Amino acid sequence: MTPVIEMNGITKEFPGIIANDNITLSVQEGEIHALLGENGAGKSTLMSVLFGLYRAEKGKILVRGQEVDIKNPNDANELGIGMVHQHFKLVDTFSVLDNIILGYEDVDRGFLKKDEARQKIIELSEQYKLKIDPDALIRDISVGQQQRVEILKMLYRNSDILIFDEPTAVLTPQEIEELMKIMKALVKEGRSIILITHKLNEIQQVADRVTILRKGKKIDTLDVKDATNEMLAERMVGRKVLFELEKDPHAPGETVFECEGLTMRDPKTQKAVVSDMHFTVRQGEIVTIAGIEGNGQTEMVYGLTGLKPIERGAITLNGQDISHEPILRRNLIGLAHIPEDRQRYGLVLDYTLANNLILHNYFEDRFQSRGFLDKQAIESFAEHVIDKYDVRSSNGADSMARSMSGGNQQKAILGREIERDTDVIIAVQPTRGLDVGAIEFIHKELLALRDQGKAILLISLELDEVMRLSDRIIVMYEGEHVGEFDPAKTSPEELGLYMSGSKRKEA
C-alpha cells in the first residue's frame, strides 16, 4: 500500500542550526504515527515543513504517492493536511465559530454564510464529542477548549491527514483520555494521524508506529508493540533514563509561605473562583495543589503572585504580609514563579534568550551600573543557565526566544526562576512540554532545592508528577480546599474522588 505521506531526505536549516538533517518519514493510511524526540530535536520543524509553514532546502514530499510542492498552509489544506500547533494559532478576540471558518469561509454574494457553518460545526462537535459553544470568545475559554477548536477547524476543512503537535501538554488527564478516544475514532474512519508527544504512555496507548528523532536526525522507526518505554526513552535521549527517583525523608523547617482565607472573584460573572483557600508551605518541602483544571488553581496563583487582585484573605511570605503588595515587592521579598502560560507571562518572545534570563533582575548591580546594562555580565549569566539547564537553540544566548522550541523555552524559564535563588518557588506545570530526560533533570533539581531548604508550591495536573515529588498534597475543588493528603498514604484513585468533588474532608 502506498503511504499517505512520505517525506524523503528532508533538510531544513536555520541560521546557526540544521533543524532537520536528511529526515525520512513515512505514514500509512489509517495509522497513528508518533514522533518522538528530545526538546529541540526538530519535530515541530519537520511538521511545519509538511504543513507548508517552512520550505525545506532539500528533500521530497509525496502525498498519496504524488510528489507535491507545499508552498504554504493553504496548499496543505488543499491536500487534506491539517495541523494543531504546539502554541495554538487562534484569534483571541474572535468567536469560536469565526476562528473555525477563518480562511475557509463560505460566502453568498459577498455575505458570510454563518448559519450553515454553525450548523456544520454543531454537527461535527456532536459527532466527535467535542463540546464547544460556537459563540464564546477564544480568550474566554480554557486551553482544553481552545484545542477542541483547533481540532474542529481541521475537521471542518475535511482534512484527513491530521498533525497534532504536543496536544496533550496542555490537557488534564481526563481530557487526554477523551482526546485519545477521539483520535482512535478518527483513524477508524480512515484518517491518518501524526502525533508529537513526550509522554511515552500515550504512544503505547494509541500509536501504531513511532519515529524517533535526535538532534535533527532520524534515529529509527519502530512498531510500538515491540517497544517498551525504557527502550524508547533510551533511543531518544541516547542514555538510560530513570523513571524512579530517590527522595530523602521529609524534614520541614519553619513556615515561609502561607495563605489564609484567600477569596477571589471573577470580575465579570462575580462568581467566587477561589474561596477561603488556605495552606502553608515550610522550608524544605514540596506542597502540591492538585485538582482538575479550572478549579481555581490558575486564579489562586495569580492572586498569590500579584497578577490579579484578591478580594479577601492574607498571604504571608517570609513573615511579611504581601496580600496587597505590588508584584515587584513580592519578587524582592523572595517569590519565584514559573508561570503556566509560558508565552504570555514567561517570556518576551522578541527578546533574545539572554535578555529573557534577566527579566526579574536587570536592575541588580551584577547586571548594570548607573543604569547601563552590563552586556558581558548578562552574556555570561546566560551561558551559565544554558549550560546548566541544557537550553538548546540555534544561536545560544543571542537566539530570539520566539525561534526556540517549546521545550527549550520552558527550560529557559525554569533556569531563570530557579537561579533567582528565592526562598519560595511557585511552580505551575513546570515540566509541561519537556522531554523525559529534561523532566528527570528538573525533578531532581526541584528535589535538590527542597533539600536545600527552599519552600516549593507545586501546581500540577500530572498525578505521576504529584505523587513523585510532593511531601503533602492539597486537593482543590471549585476554588476550595477539600482535603490534605500524605502521598505515602494515599492513591491516585482516592485523590481522584476528592478532585472530582465526590468526597471532601471537613476542616
Add this chain to the structure above:
Amino acid sequence: MREKTWVDGLLDYFLNSSTAVKVLASIIAIVGGLIVGLVIMLILDPSRAFAGFSTILFGLFRNGTQSIGNMLYYAVPIILTGLSVAFAFRTGLFNIGATGQLTFGAFFAVYVGVNWTFLGSFHWVVALLAGGLAGAFWGMIPGMLKAFRNVNEVVASIMLNYVAMYFSTLMVKTTIYNQSVARAFGPAESAQIPKGFFETLTNGSSLNYGLFVAFLVTAILHVILAKTTFGYQLKSVGFNRDASRYAGMNEKRNIILAMTIAGAVSGLAGAIMFLVPGRFLTIESNLLQEGFTGIAVSLLGLSSPIGVLIAGIFYGSLEIGGFYLQVTTQFVPELIEIIIAAIIYISALALFFQNIIYKTLKKRKDARLEATHE
C-alpha cells in the same frame, strides 16, 4: 576547491543578520518608491521626466553646501518628530499626537522668544527648553490617560492635536498677536537659534544649531534604548505587557515616561521650527504636517533612532529636490509626497521583501557552496 571570498563573507553576514535584511528591505522600498515617482513623471511629461527625476535625486547638490544646509534645515524637525514617534512605538504606543505636541511646544517657545528678552544670550536656549517642556506636558496627558484610565492613546492624541491647535491660535491672538499682519510676532533676535559657523560653512543657508539638537536627541534615545535598564524596560513593555508585569516592571510608569519623552522631542521640533526668522505661528486651523511626516520617517527608519536620523535626512533631500523641481520644471512639488507615500506603501510590504531577499541570498550561497564542493 575555491577559496572563501569576500562575497561569501557578505552573503553570510546578510543571512545571519536580521537587521541587515531589514535595512536592505527599506532600501528596496525607497528605490521602488522612486521608480513609482519616475513612472508618474513619464506619464505626465515624458520629455522632461528624466531631467526632473535627476533634480529630485540631486537637487540637494545644486547649490553646493548651501542646498545641503537647507536640506538639513528641513530635515531637523522631521527627524525629531520621527524620533518621537519611533520612541513611543518601541514601548508599544502609537504616538499620532506628535503634531499636537509640536504645536504646543512651538507656542510656548515663541511666547518665551517674544517676551522674555531679559534673558540675553541664554534667551534661545530657554525658549527651546520651554518648547521641549511644553511638548513633554502635552505628551504626558495621553500617557496618563492610557496608564490610569486605559484610554487608547491614538484616540486621545488625535483629539489633543486639535486641542493644541486651537489652544495655540487662541493664545496667539490673546498674547503675542501682531495685529497688522494677522499672525504671531516672530521671536526676538536673541531667541532665534544661532546659525554660528553654519552661516559661512553652508554659504548662508538657513541651517542652525537645531541640527545639533537632532544629533544629540538621536544619540540620547539610541543609548537609552540600546544600553540602559530604562530602555530594557520600555522595550519589554512594548513587546509583551503581560510578561513585563509578571517581572514586576511598572507598566504605568513606563507608559507615562515614554509618552512624556516622545512629547518633549516633538516639542523641541516645534521650537526649532519657529525660533527662526521668517516663520510665524498663524491663526489658521491647520494641523502642522511635520508631525505626520514623522510617522512616515519613523516607519522608514525601522523605529530605530539611527534609522530615523538617516530616513529624516533622506526625506529632507527629497524635499529640497521637490523645491528645485518646482523652480526648474513644470512638475508640482506634490510629486514628492506621492513618492514618499509610495515608499511607505512599499515598506509596509517589507516583510515580503525580507523573505525574498533571504531566499535569494540563500540560493546564491548554496550555488557557491556547490561550486566549492566540485
